[in-house]
Amino acid sequence: MPPVHSDAAETRQSDVIATVLARYRHDPVYLMQILREVQEELDWLSPSTLTAIAAGTRLPRARVEGVAGFYHFFHQRPLGRYRVLWSDNIIEQMAGSGDLMGRMCKKLWLKPGEVSPDQLVSVDTTSCTGMSDQGPAILVNALPVTHMTSERVDQVVALIRQKTPVSEWPADFFKVDDNIRRRDLLLGNQMAPGDALRAMTDPQSVLDAIKASGLRGRGGAGFSTGQKWDFCRNAVGSGENPQHYVVCNADEGEPGTFKDRVLLSSFADLVFEGMTVAAYVVGARKGFVYLRGEYRYLLGPLNAVLEKRRQSQLLGKSIQGRMGFDFDIEIHLGAGAYICGEETALLESLEGKRGVPRKRPPFPVTEGFLGQPTAVNNVETLAAAALIAAKGADWYKAVGTVKSAGTKLLSVSGDCQWPGIYEYPYGVTVAQVLADCGARNTQACQIAGASGLCVAPDEFGRRLAFEDIPTGGSFMVFDNSRDMFAVAHNFAHFFANESCGFCTPCRVGTSLLCNALDKIRDGHGGEYDINDIWRIIRTLRTASHCGLGQTAGNCVADSLQKFRPSFELRLNSRDFEPAFDLDQALSRMRDVTGRDDPGAHFHLDHRKSKQGIGTKLGDPA
Amino acid sequence: MSDTQETNCFFLDDEAIPFTPGQTIIQAALTAGKYIPHLCYHPEFKPHGSCKLCTVRIDSRTIATEDGQTIKIPGRAAASCTTPAQAGQHVESNIPELLDLRRTLIQMLLVEGNHFCPSCEKSGSCLLQGLAYALGVMNPHFPQYFSKREVDASHPDILLDLNRCILCELCIRASAEVDKKHVFSLSGRGHSKHLICNAESGKLGDTNFSATDKAANVCPVGVILHKRHGFETPYGQRRFDQNPINAHAEQYAPVKEQV
Amino acid sequence: MNAAAPAVKPKLLVATTSLAGCFGCHMSLLDIDERLLDLIDLVAFDRSPITDIKHCSPHCDVGIIEGGVCNAENVHVLHEFRKNCKILIAIGACAINGGLPAQRNSLDIGDILAAVYALPGRGVQVPNDPEIPLLLNAVHPLHEVVKIDYFLPGCPPSGDAIWKFLTDLLAGRTPSLGHGLIHYD
Numbered sequence A: 001m002p003p004v005h006s007d008a009a010e011t012r013q014s015d016v017i018a019t020v021l022a023r024y025r026h027d028p029v030y031l032m033q034i035l036r037e038v039q040e041e042l043d044w045l046s047p048s049t050l051t052a053i054a055a056g057t058r059l060p061r062a063r064v065e066g067v068a069g070f071y072h073f074f075h076q077r078p079l080g081r082y083r084v085l086w087s088d089n090i091i092e093q094m095a096g097s098g099d100l101m102g103r104m105c106k107k108l109w110l111k112p113g114e115v116s117p118d119q120l121v122s123v124d125t126t127s128c129t130g131m132s133d134q135g136p137a138i139l140v141n142a143l144p145v146t147h148m149t150s151e152r153v154d155q156v157v158a159l160i161r162q163k164t165p166v167s168e169w170p171a172d173f174f175k176v177d178d179n180i181r182r183r184d185l186l187l188g189n190q191m192a193p194g195d196a197l198r199a200m201t202d203p204q205s206v207l208d209a210i211k212a213s214g215l216r217g218r219g220g221a222g223f224s225t226g227q228k229w230d231f232c233r234n235a236v237g238s239g240e241n242p243q244h245y246v247v248c249n250a251d252e253g254e255p256g257t258f259k260d261r262v263l264l265s266s267f268a269d270l271v272f273e274g275m276t277v278a279a280y281v282v283g284a285r286k287g288f289v290y291l292r293g294e295y296r297y298l299l300g301p302l303n304a305v306l307e308k309r310r311q312s313q314l315l316g317k318s319i320q321g322r323m324g325f326d327f328d329i330e331i332h333l334g335a336g337a338y339i340c341g342e343e344t345a346l347l348e349s350l351e352g353k354r355g356v357p358r359k360r361p362p363f364p365v366t367e368g369f370l371g372q373p374t375a376v377n378n379v380e381t382l383a384a385a386a387l388i389a390a391k392g393a394d395w396y397k398a399v400g401t402v403k404s405a406g407t408k409l410l411s412v413s414g415d416c417q418w419p420g421i422y423e424y425p426y427g428v429t430v431a432q433v434l435a436d437c438g439a440r441n442t443q444a445c446q447i448a449g450a451s452g453l454c455v456a457p458d459e460f461g462r463r464l465a466f467e468d469i470p471t472g473g474s475f476m477v478f479d480n481s482r483d484m485f486a487v488a489h490n491f492a493h494f495f496a497n498e499s500c501g502f503c504t505p506c507r508v509g510t511s512l513l514c515n516a517l518d519k520i521r522d523g524h525g526g527e528y529d530i531n532d533i534w535r536i537i538r539t540l541r542t543a544s545h546c547g548l549g550q551t552a553g554n555c556v557a558d559s560l561q562k563f564r565p566s567f568e569l570r571l572n573s574r575d576f577e578p579a580f581d582l583d584q585a586l587s588r589m590r591d592v593t594g595r596d597d598p599g600a601h602f603h604l605d606h607r608k609s610k611q612g613i614g615t616k617l618g619d620p621a
Numbered sequence B: 001m002s003d004t005q006e007t008n009c010f011f012l013d014d015e016a017i018p019f020t021p022g023q024t025i026i027q028a029a030l031t032a033g034k035y036i037p038h039l040c041y042h043p044e045f046k047p048h049g050s051c052k053l054c055t056v057r058i059d060s061r062t063i064a065t066e067d068g069q070t071i072k073i074p075g076r077a078a079a080s081c082t083t084p085a086q087a088g089q090h091v092e093s094n095i096p097e098l099l100d101l102r103r104t105l106i107q108m109l110l111v112e113g114n115h116f117c118p119s120c121e122k123s124g125s126c127l128l129q130g131l132a133y134a135l136g137v138m139n140p141h142f143p144q145y146f147s148k149r150e151v152d153a154s155h156p157d158i159l160l161d162l163n164r165c166i167l168c169e170l171c172i173r174a175s176a177e178v179d180k181k182h183v184f185s186l187s188g189r190g191h192s193k194h195l196i197c198n199a200e201s202g203k204l205g206d207t208n209f210s211a212t213d214k215a216a217n218v219c220p221v222g223v224i225l226h227k228r229h230g231f232e233t234p235y236g237q238r239r240f241d242q243n244p245i246n247a248h249a250e251q252y253a254p255v256k257e258q259v
Numbered sequence C: 001m002n003a004a005a006p007a008v009k010p011k012l013l014v015a016t017t018s019l020a021g022c023f024g025c026h027m028s029l030l031d032i033d034e035r036l037l038d039l040i041d042l043v044a045f046d047r048s049p050i051t052d053i054k055h056c057s058p059h060c061d062v063g064i065i066e067g068g069v070c071n072a073e074n075v076h077v078l079h080e081f082r083k084n085c086k087i088l089i090a091i092g093a094c095a096i097n098g099g100l101p102a103q104r105n106s107l108d109i110g111d112i113l114a115a116v117y118a119l120p121g122r123g124v125q126v127p128n129d130p131e132i133p134l135l136l137n138a139v140h141p142l143h144e145v146v147k148i149d150y151f152l153p154g155c156p157p158s159g160d161a162i163w164k165f166l167t168d169l170l171a172g173r174t175p176s177l178g179h180g181l182i183h184y185d
């Protein structure tokens, strides 16, 4: 809404803020939730709103503004009553999201990032929203609309023009399919809520079973879950009210990943049960699910499951009648920040701060949420832990490889017939997955997301397992028609958008890398730029503070090594090329003088190969 | 912390450096008079490790191959300001790879902001510049961003020229921890991360900031400047005209263990 | 400096120019004082404000350029230098990061000119004679336009710095300044 300065609007503003503040007991730890709920009511966070929230939480105003300024989904300027965000992942670009967004903008008389003059609508892009198996997808006021086509674009535009409230849009727009294609131990389980809890005898035996199962983290780093819980259990809480905490990492931001979405949609009980098992082992009374803002639509259903579990005595006081076993779970929503998947940034965000990774040590198991021992685990890890608690270590580790016990959920998307969720025993080959998902003429697979590994056909015999290719689950397929430069370009932009900006190498390096790739894309690149790219990648790897920066150059490095021609064919020379477009640099003067004579241009042949090769792949213009 | 045991030692570029438990590598090194480059570390504050100029390698190994050659396996890279010193650790700092890395980081900072030293009051006593000299940074190398940044002259005694901010957060830490005023904070993220002031107008003049605040006197570069005191020290007599930044490392030794 | 042997080594051909600079760096070059005589033993000047030769000879050894790139003519001159000089040196703050002239970069060049050429009652008349080189949207350092081989910072670099730099270079050493000579101001 435009900033209306009527008394009524002001009263409404202060009422909304007061209600939300009261709901969260004015607790600054809940700042993220407060900001989100206030924004959901008021459409944006105006300067006076921030001042009021600061006063209400007794935080310095600048801190509140700093938090509001960190997250993509908080806005400090009005963005209209309808806020449309197109998921910007390469997979969705390949599916035509760029053209569809262009169509939407044209129909709404808008440019991306702009708000319509009547303050009705804005359209922009955002990082992968976890819908690559059914994209292109958009978020409209935080609700996902999948399977976008030109028809659907036109329908959405019409609904916005008619000012139809989003709650009255056709339900099938918001349908999100699970697309489960292969089930194994986890997705095939027949457990009833509470089975794992009933099987537990005492914390030590459960811990022993988790250790014996060989379960390792499914969130990417692959740390032994048993060991993590053991550290946490043995750590001593601090202060007047020492506590232990369990946190479920449901930030799932790695491009091309959506398996946690499916687990939370259809296996929420199992995930919560896993959290309860973890709480039992480490001695936590409180657990949090850090749910990415993109999955806001799951908040209601998840809270409903939690409520049911409370009623069935699977949460709350004296769980299943066990004296002293008290545990409850709260869901915190993120607000659009990939970095908050990194566990220490997640904890900062959970505490109502900017999502900046902490220095380590200390590790979360000793000093986590509010400085207390905290076990942070991925959604899938927790679900697997529940299985193990119910069925035992031997049952679990009978599947998989020696070093990688059990199964892994893969989120398969891209150039294949059946994108979706595939659960495999660890050790499956890349080729097997490709065959099962109906991929043909595959040129490359990007495994483990943008920060992962780009695998060329001569490596398709490699195995998905901690000892060969470890993966958080993203599996993106690119066939022969795709331009691998565009893939690297897309990922580089993802990291620049998602860098938290804390440390120099990543804050500046990711953006320099984008600029260098933009330059090559625009046909102004030279061999000199490739050398610079290597230098930036080295700096990112060596000096970055956290995994984001350390891996941000991987995709570009991999494609430079394995798909070098896709870069070389775009280079304008084997040597040096100016850092900017010389002829373009005279554009303003041509405007103001009206000159267009030869002296008003640079007739250099550097503009000849504008397009390079194969730009068909949603190469952002 | 007391100085009971001096027996703990690690090795910095093969030289033994004593440390007291709890000290980080840089704190121990500076106390021992060995300079490690740094920008966001400050002797009076708890290190937070953002600039990464102090990056070192820890425990590199040399192994013999079957054909009698030796190869070096680089140890892990870490910010020496936040990494606790440990007995027996082998730390490398003054090696070509890391000098190169630091030059690159300096160059990144130089192009990120707008650093026109000839017109900067801090020139000659600026840590960024002084470190660039010591590392032999002859140019910014990368294309300049020429970012548009604010100059805030609203405060009666202080000028805020954000063109030169390197986001080291020292002013933020000083204002929060020492002055207890929280005048500064960060907003935005990634490349658009920037310093903000604690006022709805965003202006420093609308905060309770004072020229005697600790935060008014910690900026390592030319952002937080005292009005009417520019260019007071003649060229040739300024801090790094006299001595290079890496002379007298002890001056950067931690004054307190931690704030 | 100890004597190089001018009798056997052919003199190096040096060209210099000032683009968007203030000639301060050239002044500083003259500021090496009596060492100029030593320098003249080692080098001959080609295109330079010192000689008034208008274009570079095809086989210059060293090109020394002060000032950044602010207009179309600067670009052409810079290209001429790069084409004809084996070694190109950016000298001074402006050549290296745009310097003082680049402080206009936060403003739109069209707006600047509109303000400058606004005539009372007659609107805006920005000169559009083809003879006048057009300004670039922004001022750029040299290394963003051509490859630069060496950088000699300073505003201007001192005579001593220039002397050290050039003698290193002429003796075939990679120039290195060291404390006291490397300055950004």
Ligand SMILES: Cc1cc2nc3c(=O)[nH]c(=O)nc-3n(C[C@H](O)[C@H](O)[C@H](O)COP(=O)(O)O)c2cc1C
Pocket: A216, A217, A218, A219, A220, A221, A222, A223, A225, A249, A250, A251, A252, A253, A254, A338, A339, A340, A341, A342, A343, A344, A376, A377, A378, A379, A381, A382, A546, A547, A548
């Ligand atoms: C940049 C970055 C993003 C991450 N994103 C996620 C994520 O979305 N989900 C997740 O479970 N782990 C993520 N991680 C890994 C977490 O830091 C942490 O290792 C994990 O949550 C631990 O759980 P696990 O042991 O069960 O895998 C991320 C790490 C980094 C460095």
Ligand code: SF4
Pocket: A339, A356, A357, A498, A499, A500, A501, A502, A503, A504, A506, A507, A544, A545, A546, A547, A548, A549, A550
């Ligand atoms: S590496 Fe990137 S994301 Fe991680 S702390 Fe540094 S700036 Fe933030």
Ligand code: SF4
Pocket: B114, B115, B116, B117, B118, B120, B121, B122, B123, B124, B126, B127, B128, B129, B164, B221, B222, B223, C184
């Ligand atoms: S802050 Fe330092 S580096 Fe930046 S312009 Fe001033 S003196 Fe130069």
Ligand code: SF4
Pocket: B164, B165, B166, B167, B168, B169, B170, B171, B172, B195, B218, B219, B220, B221, B223, B224
């Ligand atoms: S103003 Fe100065 S002290 Fe504050 S963050 Fe910027 S550079 Fe650091």
Ligand code: FES
Pocket: B037, B038, B039, B040, B041, B048, B049, B050, B051, B052, B053, B054, B055, B079, B080, B081, B082
């Ligand atoms: S001094 Fe260590 S990271 Fe800045």
